[in-house]
Amino acid sequence: MSIADNLKIIHERIAVAARKAGRDPAAVRLVAVSKTKPAAAVDEAARAGQRLFGENYVQELVAKAGEISGPLEWHFIGHLQSNKVRQIAGQVTMIHSVDRLSLAQEIDRQWGKLGRACDVLVEVNIACEESKCGTTSADVFGLVRQVAVLPHVRIRGLMTMPPFFDDPEGARPYFRELRRIADEIAALAIPRVEMAELSMGMSGDFEVAIAEGATLVRVGSAIFGYR
Numbered sequence: 181m182s183i184a185d186n187l188k189i190i191h192e193r194i195a196v197a198a199r200k201a202g203r204d205p206a207a208v209r210l211v212a213v214s215k216t217k218p219a220a221a222v223d224e225a226a227r228a229g230q231r232l233f234g235e236n237y238v239q240e241l242v243a244k245a246g247e248i249s250g251p252l253e254w255h256f257i258g259h260l261q262s263n264k265v266r267q268i269a270g271q272v273t274m275i276h277s278v279d280r281l282s283l284a285q286e287i288d289r290q291w292g293k294l295g296r297a298c299d300v301l302v303e304v305n306i307a308c309e310e311s312k313c314g315t316t317s318a319d320v321f322g323l324v325r326q327v328a329v330l331p332h333v334r335i336r337g338l339m340t341m342p343p344f345f346d347d348p349e350g351a352r353p354y355f356r357e358l359r360r361i362a363d364e365i366a367a368l369a370i371p372r373v374e375m376a377e378l379s380m381g382m383s384g385d386f387e388v389a390i391a392e393g394a395t396l397v398r399v400g401s402a403i404f405g406y407r
């Protein structure tokens with residue numbers, strides 16, 4: 181199977197899952213996660229029509245974005261160290277992994293130099309797993325309020341990465357909980373805070389995530405093969 185074939189299948193599966201949930205397939209965007217894959221693989225996906233890519237590592241993102249010409253859009257989805265924000269300022273259109281105020285402040289500083297705002301998602305570690313990043317379900321409200329006042333950061337929604345399950349149904353309660361938290365935050369009507377985006381679902385469970393309201397699914401291995 182080529183990358184183009186895989187993309188076609190993923191798009192079909194997204195459409196089926198969306199319709200089954202009574203949702204418009206166009207309301208779900210595919211973030212092709214290209215981490216550890218060479219620029220040639222991104223190029224192949226781009227030639228098949230994929231425009232939006234997700235990367236986890238700053239160095240890799242900067243290298244690939246520099247290597248590939250064309251109108252691609254990059255999202256940063258991995259753990260982000262504050263001292264590396266400068267390198268991706270202006271390169272990415274969204275950061276999915278804002279999990280602490282100090283990081284948001286640095287994003288604000290760097291995007292401020294560019295004179296624009298960075299779209300971000302606040303990452304929530306619903307299972308409170310030690311191994312994962314993200315703020316807790318309890319702390320997310322306070323963090324959102326603090327980030328909301330930063331002029332060059334714009335909160336667009338939430339992101340989560342549930343524990344791994346062999347059965348994708350295992351992830352459903354975590355996706356549902358993220359949606360519930362987003363609804364709760366939206367109801368607070370905090371100025372400048374939107375809860376329009378839910379980044380959840382990966383290769384093994386994106387259909388379940390779509391059923392629970394995902395607007396951004398982050399799919400890597402099902403497109404590019406195993407890492």
Ligand SMILES: *Cc1c(COP(=O)(O)O)cnc(C)c1O
Pocket residue numbers: 213215236257258341382383384398399400401402
């Ligand atoms: C690697 C990664 C993905 C993609 O995972 P696959 O199982 O390969 O689809 C999605 N989100 C994050 C945050 C990742 O690190």
